[in-house]
Amino acid sequence: MPNPVLVIGNKAYSSWSLRPWLLMKQVGIVFEEIRLSLYEDGAKQKLLQYSATGKVPVLMDGDLTVWDSLAICEYIAEKYAEKQLWPSAMAARACARSISAEMHSGFTKLRTQMPMNVRREIPGRAKTPEVVAEISRIETIWNDCRSRFGSQGSFLFGAFSIADAMYAPVVSRLRTYGVTLAGQAGEYAGAIHTLPAMQEWIAGARAESEINPHYES
Helix, strand or coil: CCCCEEEECCCCCCHHHHHHHHHHHHCCCCCEEEECCCCCCCHHHHHHCCCCCCCCCEEEECCEEEECHHHHHHHHHHHCHHHCCCCCCHHHHHHHHHHHHHHHHCCHHHHHHCCCCCCCCCCCCCCCHHHHHHHHHHHHHHHHHHHHHCCCCCECEEECCHHHHHHHHHHHHHHHCCCCCCHHHHHHHHHHHCCHHHHHHHHHHHCCCCCCHHHCC
16 A cells, blocks of 8 residues: 655644654654645645645545544554554553643643744743643643653653654744753653654754744744
8 A cells, every 4th residue: 555645734833743743753654745835825725635624734544534633643553553652551541642632622822822933942932821830731741641651761651652742842832932841841851852753853844935924933
């Protein structure tokens, strides 16, 4: 069968696209990439050629189309079960799914006030109390998972998992806006940032020419 195809947006800005892309790159799943600029005329029409949602990411695998970052990650976990993309222990797996769902549906203030821009460092942006609270919650999650489940590796549950892919854009956001975390949470953020796959994504973002002013200040 031909390789699956992942349709993504701008690497500089598209946090949703980063998640399944990083997951597949990190665990060695071969796929084809279609990158679409989300900020040019006709972008919506191009996206609609791949998915009725008109949004990225989209995975096409033969006749099957899967959309939404978490759904794509779940599909990949099922198709490539040998990659063990969720923790094997029930308690750890339940926790990994819980924090992934929390990331998927929550942290709206952080998303809005600290948009992803992997090309830039913009330290010193004022943080509202709501954003501070969300960052504190993320720090608690990372410290808790590392303490309870992470002793066998550098990631939230030891080995790299879907949960790490879900939180990778947060690592980028915190770095962009000069937010440093201490202890295990800080070490975890460093482990994600230095992944070869993450560095490949960042290099791709820096090679892009498109600019969205909303994400640049």
